[in-house]
Amino acid sequence: MVDELPDVPDDTVTLAGGGRMPLLGFGTWQIKGGDAVRATSVALEAGYRHLDTATIYGNEGEVGRALADSGVPREEVFLTTKCPPNRAGRELDTLRESLDLLGTDHVDLWLIHWAASGSVNMDIWRAFVEAREAGLAREIGVSNFDVSLIDDITKATGIAPAVNQIEWSPLLFDAGTLAEHRARDIVLEGYSALRGGTLHHPVIVAIAERVGRTPAQVIIRWHLQHQVVVIPKSVHADRIRSNADVGGFRLSDDDMASLDGLH
Numbered sequence: 001m002v003d004e005l006p007d008v009p010d011d012t013v014t015l016a017g018g019g020r021m022p023l024l025g026f027g028t029w030q031i032k033g034g035d036a037v038r039a040t041s042v043a044l045e046a047g048y049r050h051l052d053t054a055t056i057y058g059n060e061g062e063v064g065r066a067l068a069d070s071g072v073p074r075e076e077v078f079l080t081t082k083c084p085p086n087r088a089g090r091e092l093d094t095l096r097e098s099l100d101l102l103g104t105d106h107v108d109l110w111l112i113h114w115a116a117s118g119s120v121n122m123d124i125w126r127a128f129v130e131a132r133e134a135g136l137a138r139e140i141g142v143s144n145f146d147v148s149l150i151d152d153i154t155k156a157t158g159i160a161p162a163v164n165q166i167e168w169s170p171l172l173f174d175a176g177t178l179a180e181h182r183a184r185d186i187v188l189e190g191y192s193a194l195r196g197g198t199l200h201h202p203v204i205v206a207i208a209e210r211v212g213r214t215p216a217q218v219i220i221r222w223h224l225q226h227q228v229v230v231i232p233k234s235v236h237a238d239r240i241r242s243n244a245d246v247g248g249f250r251l252s253d254d255d256m257a258s259l260d261g262l263h
Contacts, residue, residue: 006245008047011224015162016185017132019108019139022078023224024244025050027191027233028059035235040066042237044077046244052231053102054082054113055094060101068103080109082143083124085116091127095136110137111165114144121149122156129159139163141187147180154184163229165189169198170222170259178226189229193219203262207255214242221246222259 012020026043028036028051036059040051044066053063060081067077079102087094095110110131112124128140141163142150154160164181168190181188198204199215208215216232220243223230232243251259 006046006241007247008244009224009247011227013187013227013229015109015139015187016160017139017162019162020078021109021139021163021187021229022048022050023227023229024048024220024246025052025078025080025229025231026240027231028053028063029057029191029233031057031233031235032059033062036062037066039233039235039237039240041070042240043244044070044072046241048240048244049076050078050080050229050231052080054084054111055087055098056082056084056113060098064102064104074104078108079104080111081107082111082113083128084113085120085124088116088120088124091124092131092134092136095131099136106135107137109139109141109163111141111143111163112145115142115149121153125153125157125159129157141165147177147184150184150186160184161186163187163189165191165229167192168223168228168230169193169196170204170219170262171196171198171201173260173263175260178228187229189231190223191231193223193230194232201262203258207251207258211249211251211255213246213249216243217246218251218255218259221249221251222256225251225256 011023026048081098083094131137132140139162141161143165204215208218
Protein backbone atom coordinates (compact mmCIF):
# COMPACT_ATOMS: atom_id res chain seq x y z
CA MET A 1 0.00 0.00 0.00
CA VAL A 2 1.41 3.38 -1.00
CA ASP A 3 1.28 6.09 1.66
CA GLU A 4 -1.15 8.86 0.81
CA LEU A 5 0.71 12.00 -0.20
CA PRO A 6 0.47 14.88 2.26
CA ASP A 7 -1.53 18.01 1.55
CA VAL A 8 1.50 20.23 0.94
CA PRO A 9 0.79 23.97 0.87
CA ASP A 10 1.91 25.87 -2.20
CA ASP A 11 2.20 29.22 -0.41
CA THR A 12 5.11 31.35 -1.63
CA VAL A 13 6.51 34.78 -0.85
CA THR A 14 7.92 37.12 -3.50
CA LEU A 15 11.48 38.20 -2.82
CA ALA A 16 12.84 41.67 -3.52
CA GLY A 17 14.51 40.48 -6.73
CA GLY A 18 11.28 38.97 -8.04
CA GLY A 19 11.91 35.32 -7.20
CA ARG A 20 9.20 33.27 -5.49
CA MET A 21 10.24 31.34 -2.40
CA PRO A 22 8.08 28.52 -1.01
CA LEU A 23 7.14 29.26 2.58
CA LEU A 24 7.64 25.59 3.47
CA GLY A 25 11.10 24.13 3.00
CA PHE A 26 13.04 21.06 4.09
CA GLY A 27 15.99 21.73 6.38
CA THR A 28 19.06 19.49 6.35
CA TRP A 29 21.14 20.71 9.31
CA GLN A 30 22.93 17.83 11.09
CA ILE A 31 21.77 15.29 8.48
CA LYS A 32 24.79 13.57 6.92
CA GLY A 33 25.73 10.83 4.47
CA GLY A 34 23.13 8.28 3.48
CA ASP A 35 20.62 9.79 5.88
CA ALA A 36 20.84 13.08 3.96
CA VAL A 37 20.20 11.35 0.64
CA ARG A 38 17.27 9.33 2.01
CA ALA A 39 15.66 12.19 3.93
CA THR A 40 15.95 14.64 1.03
CA SER A 41 14.56 12.01 -1.34
CA VAL A 42 11.57 11.43 0.94
CA ALA A 43 11.00 15.18 1.19
CA LEU A 44 10.98 15.64 -2.57
CA GLU A 45 8.69 12.63 -3.03
CA ALA A 46 6.35 14.06 -0.38
CA GLY A 47 6.09 17.33 -2.26
CA TYR A 48 8.59 19.72 -0.70
CA ARG A 49 9.95 22.05 -3.38
CA HIS A 50 12.39 24.03 -1.25
CA LEU A 51 15.64 22.56 0.10
CA ASP A 52 17.96 24.28 2.58
CA THR A 53 21.61 23.31 3.04
CA ALA A 54 24.95 25.00 3.77
CA THR A 55 28.66 24.62 3.17
CA ILE A 56 29.30 23.75 6.81
CA TYR A 57 26.58 21.10 6.86
CA GLY A 58 28.84 18.86 4.78
CA ASN A 59 25.87 17.41 2.90
CA GLU A 60 25.55 19.47 -0.29
CA GLY A 61 26.67 16.49 -2.37
CA GLU A 62 24.04 14.25 -0.80
CA VAL A 63 21.30 16.86 -1.25
CA GLY A 64 22.36 17.28 -4.88
CA ARG A 65 22.33 13.53 -5.45
CA ALA A 66 18.83 13.20 -4.03
CA LEU A 67 17.61 16.04 -6.21
CA ALA A 68 19.21 14.56 -9.33
CA ASP A 69 17.74 11.12 -8.64
CA SER A 70 14.28 12.41 -7.72
CA GLY A 71 13.10 13.14 -11.24
CA VAL A 72 11.82 16.51 -10.04
CA PRO A 73 12.91 19.19 -12.55
CA ARG A 74 15.57 21.50 -11.13
CA GLU A 75 13.51 24.58 -12.00
CA GLU A 76 10.71 23.36 -9.72
CA VAL A 77 12.93 23.31 -6.62
CA PHE A 78 14.03 26.39 -4.66
CA LEU A 79 17.56 25.61 -3.51
CA THR A 80 19.35 27.49 -0.72
CA THR A 81 22.91 27.15 0.52
CA LYS A 82 25.06 29.26 2.82
CA CYS A 83 28.64 30.52 2.99
CA PRO A 84 30.46 30.75 6.34
CA PRO A 85 32.16 34.09 6.98
CA ASN A 86 35.55 32.43 7.43
CA ARG A 87 35.54 32.04 3.65
CA ALA A 88 35.92 35.81 3.27
CA GLY A 89 38.05 36.46 0.20
CA ARG A 90 37.08 33.06 -1.23
CA GLU A 91 33.34 33.56 -1.48
CA LEU A 92 32.93 32.84 -5.20
CA ASP A 93 35.19 29.80 -5.04
CA THR A 94 33.09 28.55 -2.13
CA LEU A 95 29.89 29.03 -4.11
CA ARG A 96 31.30 27.25 -7.15
CA GLU A 97 32.26 24.32 -4.93
CA SER A 98 28.70 24.29 -3.60
CA LEU A 99 27.28 24.35 -7.12
CA ASP A 100 29.49 21.43 -8.15
CA LEU A 101 28.36 19.40 -5.16
CA LEU A 102 24.70 20.30 -5.68
CA GLY A 103 24.92 19.51 -9.39
CA THR A 104 23.48 22.82 -10.55
CA ASP A 105 24.68 25.99 -12.25
CA HIS A 106 22.95 28.30 -9.75
CA VAL A 107 21.27 28.40 -6.39
CA ASP A 108 18.02 30.22 -5.84
CA LEU A 109 19.26 31.76 -2.59
CA TRP A 110 22.75 32.16 -1.14
CA LEU A 111 23.13 33.33 2.44
CA ILE A 112 25.98 34.59 4.60
CA HIS A 113 25.64 31.96 7.29
CA TRP A 114 26.42 34.27 10.21
CA ALA A 115 27.94 37.69 10.67
CA ALA A 116 31.66 38.32 10.57
CA SER A 117 33.32 41.12 12.52
CA GLY A 118 33.37 44.75 11.43
CA SER A 119 33.89 45.69 7.82
CA VAL A 120 34.39 42.06 6.74
CA ASN A 121 30.61 41.81 6.42
CA MET A 122 30.64 44.52 3.76
CA ASP A 123 33.43 42.78 1.83
CA ILE A 124 31.59 39.47 1.90
CA TRP A 125 28.34 41.14 0.86
CA ARG A 126 30.03 42.80 -2.14
CA ALA A 127 31.13 39.33 -3.28
CA PHE A 128 27.56 38.12 -2.84
CA VAL A 129 26.31 40.96 -5.04
CA GLU A 130 28.90 39.94 -7.63
CA ALA A 131 27.65 36.33 -7.51
CA ARG A 132 24.10 37.49 -8.10
CA GLU A 133 25.15 39.66 -11.03
CA ALA A 134 27.01 36.67 -12.49
CA GLY A 135 23.88 34.51 -12.25
CA LEU A 136 25.41 32.06 -9.79
CA ALA A 137 22.78 32.98 -7.18
CA ARG A 138 19.32 34.19 -8.14
CA GLU A 139 18.80 35.87 -4.77
CA ILE A 140 21.19 36.72 -1.92
CA GLY A 141 20.61 37.13 1.78
CA VAL A 142 21.93 36.66 5.29
CA SER A 143 21.44 34.45 8.32
CA ASN A 144 21.73 35.29 12.00
CA PHE A 145 22.04 39.04 11.32
CA ASP A 146 20.36 41.73 13.38
CA VAL A 147 18.70 44.69 11.70
CA SER A 148 21.56 47.08 12.38
CA LEU A 149 24.00 44.79 10.56
CA ILE A 150 21.55 44.48 7.69
CA ASP A 151 21.36 48.26 7.48
CA ASP A 152 25.17 48.48 7.46
CA ILE A 153 25.65 46.18 4.48
CA THR A 154 22.71 47.72 2.65
CA LYS A 155 24.15 51.21 3.09
CA ALA A 156 27.60 50.06 1.96
CA THR A 157 26.39 48.48 -1.28
CA GLY A 158 22.93 49.88 -2.04
CA ILE A 159 21.68 46.26 -2.09
CA ALA A 160 19.55 44.86 0.73
CA PRO A 161 19.40 41.15 1.56
CA ALA A 162 16.32 39.43 0.19
CA VAL A 163 16.07 37.12 3.21
CA ASN A 164 17.29 36.91 6.80
CA GLN A 165 17.22 33.40 8.27
CA ILE A 166 17.08 33.42 12.08
CA GLU A 167 15.95 31.17 14.90
CA TRP A 168 12.18 31.56 15.17
CA SER A 169 9.22 29.87 16.83
CA PRO A 170 6.12 30.85 18.83
CA LEU A 171 8.37 30.99 21.90
CA LEU A 172 10.67 33.49 20.14
CA PHE A 173 8.02 35.53 18.33
CA ASP A 174 8.69 39.26 18.28
CA ALA A 175 6.28 41.47 16.38
CA GLY A 176 8.85 44.27 16.27
CA THR A 177 11.47 42.08 14.60
CA LEU A 178 8.93 40.96 12.02
CA ALA A 179 7.85 44.56 11.37
CA GLU A 180 11.46 45.75 11.00
CA HIS A 181 12.10 43.16 8.31
CA ARG A 182 8.83 43.91 6.51
CA ALA A 183 9.66 47.63 6.51
CA ARG A 184 12.87 46.78 4.65
CA ASP A 185 11.16 44.35 2.24
CA ILE A 186 13.24 41.52 3.69
CA VAL A 187 11.65 38.09 4.08
CA LEU A 188 12.03 36.50 7.49
CA GLU A 189 12.94 32.80 7.44
CA GLY A 190 12.87 30.79 10.64
CA TYR A 191 14.94 27.81 11.68
CA SER A 192 14.77 25.44 14.68
CA ALA A 193 11.01 25.95 14.87
CA LEU A 194 10.47 22.51 16.43
CA ARG A 195 13.20 22.83 19.07
CA GLY A 196 13.45 24.54 22.44
CA GLY A 197 10.42 22.87 23.99
CA THR A 198 7.89 24.01 21.42
CA LEU A 199 6.54 20.52 20.75
CA HIS A 200 5.66 20.03 24.42
CA HIS A 201 4.42 23.49 25.33
CA PRO A 202 0.95 23.08 26.88
CA VAL A 203 -0.66 25.85 24.83
CA ILE A 204 0.65 24.38 21.57
CA VAL A 205 -0.30 20.84 22.61
CA ALA A 206 -3.82 21.99 23.55
CA ILE A 207 -4.35 23.73 20.20
CA ALA A 208 -3.04 20.67 18.37
CA GLU A 209 -5.41 18.35 20.22
CA ARG A 210 -8.37 20.61 19.56
CA VAL A 211 -7.76 20.94 15.82
CA GLY A 212 -6.75 17.30 15.40
CA ARG A 213 -3.18 18.01 14.33
CA THR A 214 0.31 17.41 15.69
CA PRO A 215 2.11 20.15 17.63
CA ALA A 216 4.65 20.31 14.80
CA GLN A 217 1.89 20.90 12.24
CA VAL A 218 0.44 23.70 14.37
CA ILE A 219 3.85 25.41 14.64
CA ILE A 220 4.49 25.10 10.90
CA ARG A 221 1.00 26.39 10.09
CA TRP A 222 1.62 29.37 12.41
CA HIS A 223 4.69 30.29 10.37
CA LEU A 224 2.81 30.05 7.08
CA GLN A 225 -0.03 32.28 8.27
CA HIS A 226 2.54 34.87 9.34
CA GLN A 227 4.19 34.63 5.88
CA VAL A 228 7.40 33.51 7.59
CA VAL A 229 9.42 30.81 5.82
CA VAL A 230 9.85 27.61 7.86
CA ILE A 231 12.28 24.73 7.22
CA PRO A 232 11.51 21.77 9.50
CA LYS A 233 13.93 18.86 9.33
CA SER A 234 13.81 15.20 10.22
CA VAL A 235 15.40 11.93 9.16
CA HIS A 236 12.16 10.01 9.80
CA ALA A 237 10.01 9.54 6.70
CA ASP A 238 6.72 9.67 8.60
CA ARG A 239 7.63 12.96 10.27
CA ILE A 240 8.92 14.45 7.03
CA ARG A 241 5.55 13.71 5.43
CA SER A 242 3.55 14.82 8.46
CA ASN A 243 5.40 18.14 8.67
CA ALA A 244 4.42 18.86 5.07
CA ASP A 245 0.76 17.91 5.61
CA VAL A 246 -0.35 21.40 6.60
CA GLY A 247 -2.23 22.59 3.53
CA GLY A 248 -5.66 21.41 4.65
CA PHE A 249 -6.33 23.56 7.70
CA ARG A 250 -5.96 27.07 9.11
CA LEU A 251 -5.49 28.33 12.64
CA SER A 252 -8.11 30.75 13.95
CA ASP A 253 -7.24 34.34 14.79
CA ASP A 254 -7.57 33.45 18.48
CA ASP A 255 -5.15 30.53 18.10
CA MET A 256 -2.67 32.73 16.24
CA ALA A 257 -2.88 35.35 18.99
CA SER A 258 -2.36 32.69 21.66
CA LEU A 259 0.73 31.41 19.89
CA ASP A 260 2.07 34.94 19.35
CA GLY A 261 1.75 35.55 23.07
CA LEU A 262 4.02 32.67 24.07
CA HIS A 263 7.19 34.72 23.75
